[in-house]
Amino acid sequence: MVDLTQYLPILIFLVIAVGLSSAFVFLPMGVARLTGAHKPEPAKLTEYECGFPAFEDARSQFDVRFYLVAILFIIFDLEAAFLFPWAVSLEEIGWAGWATMMIFLAELTLGLVYAWKKGALDWE
Amino acid sequence: MTADLALIWPELILTIGGLITLMLGTFLGDRQVGIYQLSALLTLAAAAAAVVALFGVETTVFSGTLSVDGFGGFAKLLIYAASFVCILIAPRFFSGGMRAEYPTLIVFAALGMGIMASARDLMTLYVGLELNSLAAYVLASFMRTDERSSEAGLKYFVLGALASGMLLYGISLLYGFTGTTDFAGIAAAMGGQLNIGLIFGIVFVLAGLGFKVSAVPFHMWTPDVYEGAPTPVTTFFASAPKVAAMALMTRVVIDAMGPALGAWQQIIIFLALASIILGAVGAIGQKNIKRLLAYSSINNVGFMLIGLAAGTQQGVEGVLTYLLVYVVTTLGAFLVVLQLRDADGNQIESIPALAGLSQRRPGLAAAMAVFMFSLAGIPPLFGFWPKYLVFEAAVNANLVPLAVAGIVASVIGAFYYIAIIKMMYFDDKSDTEIPAGGGAIVEDAVITASALWLSVIGYLFIPVLAVVSASAAAVLF
Numbered sequence: 288m289v290d291l292t293q294y295l296p297i298l299i300f301l302v303i304a305v306g307l308s309s310a311f312v313f314l315p316m317g318v319a320r321l322t323g324a325h326k327p328e329p330a331k332l333t334e335y336e337c338g339f340p341a342f343e344d345a346r347s348q349f350d351v352r353f354y355l356v357a358i359l360f361i362i363f364d365l366e367a368a369f370l371f372p373w374a375v376s377l378e379e380i381g382w383a384g385w386a387t388m389m390i391f392l393a394e395l396t397l398g399l400v401y402a403w404k405k406g407a408l409d410w411e
Numbered sequence: 412m413t414a415d416l417a418l419i420w421p422e423l424i425l426t427i428g429g430l431i432t433l434m435l436g437t438f439l440g441d442r443q444v445g446i447y448q449l450s451a452l453l454t455l456a457a458a459a460a461a462v463v464a465l466f467g468v469e470t471t472v473f474s475g476t477l478s479v480d481g482f483g484g485f486a487k488l489l490i491y492a493a494s495f496v497c498i499l500i501a502p503r504f505f506s507g508g509m510r511a512e513y514p515t516l517i518v519f520a521a522l523g524m525g526i527m528a529s530a531r532d533l534m535t536l537y538v539g540l541e542l543n544s545l546a547a548y549v550l551a552s553f554m555r556t557d558e559r560s561s562e563a564g565l566k567y568f569v570l571g572a573l574a575s576g577m578l579l580y581g582i583s584l585l586y587g588f589t590g591t592t593d594f595a596g597i598a599a600a601m602g603g604q605l606n607i608g609l610i611f612g613i614v615f616v617l618a619g620l621g622f623k624v625s626a627v628p629f630h631m632w633t634p635d636v637y638e639g640a641p642t643p644v645t646t647f648f649a650s651a652p653k654v655a656a657m658a659l660m661t662r663v664v665i666d667a668m669g670p671a672l673g674a675w676q677q678i679i680i681f682l683a684l685a686s687i688i689l690g691a692v693g694a695i696g697q698k699n700i701k702r703l704l705a706y707s708s709i710n711n712v713g714f715m716l717i718g719l720a721a722g723t724q725q726g727v728e729g730v731l732t733y734l735l736v737y738v739v740t741t742l743g744a745f746l747v748v749l750q751l752r753d754a755d756g757n758q759i760e761s762i763p764a765l766a767g768l769s770q771r772r773p774g775l776a777a778a779m780a781v782f783m784f785s786l787a788g789i790p791p792l793f794g795f796w797p798k799y800l801v802f803e804a805a806v807n808a809n810l811v812p813l814a815v816a817g818i819v820a821s822v823i824g825a826f827y828y829i830a831i832i833k834m835m836y837f838d839d840k841s842d843t844e845i846p847a848g849g850g851a852i853v854e855d856a857v858i859t860a861s862a863l864w865l866s867v868i869g870y871l872f873i874p875v876l877a878v879v880s881a882s883a884a885a886v887l888f
Contacts, residue, residue, distance in 0.1 A: 383413075397430055404437045 355407055366395055415472035418479045420461035421487060421525055428454025429518035436511015444502045444509050451498050451514030455521060459491040469886060475593055476532040483529030485731055485883040486658035490528065493650035493738050494521040496746075500854055501643040504749060504758075505554075513553060517647065520546035524655030531666060533582045533592040536659060540578070540623065543652060544571050550647065551640045563639025570622070570632045578619025584612030585667075594667035601671040610674055616663065617678050623656035626716060627685035630709045634693075637705035642758060645701055646745035649708050650738045657715055657734055661727055664719065665887045672722050679720040680813055686713030687817055691824035699760050700748050703827065704741070707786055710824050711737050717817050718801035721808035727884035729804045732876055733797035736785075736869070740794060743861035744782040746854055750775055754844045765831065767840030772847065776835045778862040785865045787828040788821055793869030 334341040373380075373388050380387075402408060416423065432454065436447045462484050469480045494517050502509045523542025530536040548571060552564020586592050588608040589600035601609065622629040637645045664675050690710025697703040715737070718729035750772075751759040759765075769776035785794030798821070805814040864872075 394430065397434060401433060401437050 352410065359402060359407065362395070362398065366392070418465065418468065418470065418472050419477065420465065421458040421491075422522060424458045424461055425454060425518055425522040425525065428457065429515055429522065432518060433511065433515045436515065441510045447511045448498060448502060448514055451518050452495060454518055455491045455495045455498070458521070458525075459488055459495075462487045462491070471531060475595070476530070476535045477526070478529050478531040480529070480886040481883040482658070482662070482731075482886040483525075485879065486528035486654055486734075487525045489654045489735060489738055490521055490524045490651045493654065493742060494518070494647065496742050496857060497643055497647040497650070499857075500646065500746065500749060503851060503854070504641065504643050508554065510553075513550070513643075516546040516550050520550070520647075521651065524651055527655040528658040528662075530659065531594045531662065533585065533594075533597075533667075536663070537575075537579065537582065539655075540659070541575065543655060544575065544623075547571075547648065547652065550644045551636055553644055554641050557641075559639040560641060563636045566639075567632055567636045574619050574622035574629065577615050577622070581612050581615025581617075581619060584608055584615060588612060594662070597667045598669050601668060605671055605674055609671070613668055613671065613674055614678065617660075617675060617682075620656060620660045620663065621682055624653060624660060624712050624716075625709055626682040626712050627689040627709060630686065630689070633709060634697075634702045634705040637708075638699055638701045638760075642701070642745065642749050645704075646742060646749075649704065649741045649745065653708065653712065654734050654738060657712070657719075657730060661719055661730055662887065665722065665727065669722075676720055676722055679716050680810070683713045683716035683720055684813070684816055684820070686710065686716065687820040688713075688823070691820055691827070694824070694827045695830075697827075698762050700751075700762050700765070701760055703762065703831075704744060704748070707824075707828075708741065711786070714798055714801055714817065714821070717805050717810075717813060720813060721801075721804040721810060723804060723808050724881075724884050724888045725807060726801065726804035727887060728877075728880040729797060729800035731880040731883055732800055735876070735880075736793055736797045736865070739861045740782050740785050740865060743778065743858055743865070744786070746858050746861075747775055747779045747782065749854065750851070750858075751845055754846055759843060759845065762831065762834070764841045764843040764845075766834050766838040768835040768845065770840055771845050775858075778858050779835060780832045781862040781866055783828040783832050787825040789825070791867070793865045793867075796869070796873065 369391070370388070373384065377384060428450065432447050432450045435443070435450050439446055465479060465484065466481070471478045498514045498517055501513055505513070520543050523539045523544075523546065526535060526539030527543060528539075530539050548564055548568040551567045552561045554560040582592070585597055588606065589597045591597060591600070618629060622632075625633040637648060640648065664679065668675050686709050690706050690708075690713055694703050694706035694710065697706060711733075715730050715733045718726040718733060720726070721729075748760070749758075751765075753759055768779070781792060785792040788795045788798040802814045802817060805811075805817070
């Protein structure tokens with residue numbers, strides 16, 4: 288027979304977590320409904336104030352510039368993802384590791400220079 | 412690690428040279444074709460010189476992930492030379508639309524291919540392969556306003572990603588069942604009883620690599636991509652990446668899967684026969700010369716795989732010799748296609764337009780005839796020699812039925828090569844005017860040189876070639 292008492296902490300945690308998170312969701316809604324003015328309009332009812340509508344056919348055309356920004360974001364996001372483990376282990380990998388990362392950063396910088404010069408960063 | 416850096420000079424030169432080329436193009440503008448083209452050409456030449464300077468070195472660098480040896484050196488020289496030619500011929504084709512990204516991407520692709528040819532770890536294998544593939548996807552859609560070029564790029568990208576997925580799955584299985592990504596370690600683990608997981612690993616890795624060399628049944632992308640991509644890019648796809656992928660496949664099956672000969676030999680034999688037969692039969696109905704050459708490349712890959720199927724040093728020598736002759740022939744044939752322009756300067760790709768070419772452009776028709784006869788493997792021409800070598804290797808490895816089937820299928824292949832020659836020499840002139848191009852001294856020189864080398868002069872090189880390919884192949888055994 289499994290001793291269920293050892294799971295008491297997680298049970299308490301779940302009850303409190305579910306209760307609290309429900310409160311966070313429904314309490315503001317209730318308070319707002321009771322106290323605020325209720326004048327819905329399409330712009331207020333959309334999920335986000337700007338960008339694409341959240342629910343529509345996935346096969347719509349969109350500006351290729353969004354794609355470009357997304358690619359540039361991924362590249363520099365990954366750069367940051369590489370930097371964290373490198374920074375933590377720098378003491379062990381020494382100057383060779385330092386030089387390797389500097390070369391990597393320099394190559395990325397050249398990529399940025401290329402993107403900049405080609406006008407990939409200008410929205411208009 | 413610093414000592415290791417001195418052994419990878421070709422890769423370092425290509426990296427730095429590629430970046431310099433990119434920056435030159437970015438800051439001087441795409442109009443300064445001469446400058447960035449020269450930078451890319453010098454980079455490739457310097458990298459080739461570095462490979463030659465490392466001649467005779469046989470070691471591994473970076474904890475055994477990359478090897479520096481004669482086999483990789485042979486493949487790299489071939490890759491750099493083919494890339495060199497593909498950069499050389501581009502400005503005239505693109506005329507005003509030449510951009511600095513073209514030579515830059517070719518240099519980076521050459522870097523990736525060099526890594527493929529010297530990888531001796533599944534990780535470096537994949538890095539090299541992707542470095543080459545990513546550049547290739549962009550190159551395929553280089554004429555971005557052209558619908559067919561964009562389609563070729565997209566198709567290549569989607570199918571290439573699928574093939575990379577299969578390859579990675581195979582790699583993960585091999586790693587899971589052997590506990591290492593090192594080729595030597597995998598070979599050691601394969602020495603014992605083969606379990607089903609390892610067999611699936613071998614199957615998936617070979618399927619992924621089969622896609623890269625466009626062996627049947629993973630060839631479906633080849634005709635469409637070759638047809639849609641700009642002709643200099645097609646020339647590139649048909650030459651350098653084939654060398655890299657074939658060298659990689661050879662190293663993987665011999666070095667990493669050597670003890671499991673019985674398992675991979677069946678697969679390679681199937682790939683070889685299917686490629687030879689489908690490449691030959693598929694080419695017959697083609698109306699577009701680039702599609703026809705695509706099927707011809709599938710067919711030729713099949714013959715190379717016969718040499719590989721033997722799994723002996725003699726077989727690998729045959730593959731290397733075959734690659735050299737194949738690259739020269741393919742470059743020549745595509746350069747001839749590049750010369751075919753109508754009176755308005757538009758590229759001609761339809762085969763019926765070639766009718767009566769011998770009366771309009773006798774020199775060009777003669778060169779094309781040499782390349783076609785050579786691809787068909789008809790004896791006086793040098794294309795016969797590598798075919799002889801791979802068949803000899805297959806017979807010596809007790810694969811007589813395979814050799815017989817290959818020879819029979821090569822007769823089917825000869826049909827469409829000879830049909831083109833017949834069309835050029837014996838048919839009435841087509842309505843399409845093909846005026847002399849003029850001003851393409853470099854291209855004419857390359858065509859002439861390759862046609863001459865393939866005709867008779869090539870045979871003078873056999874002793875040299877035999878020594879070089881033997882010493883390159885000996886590395887793997």
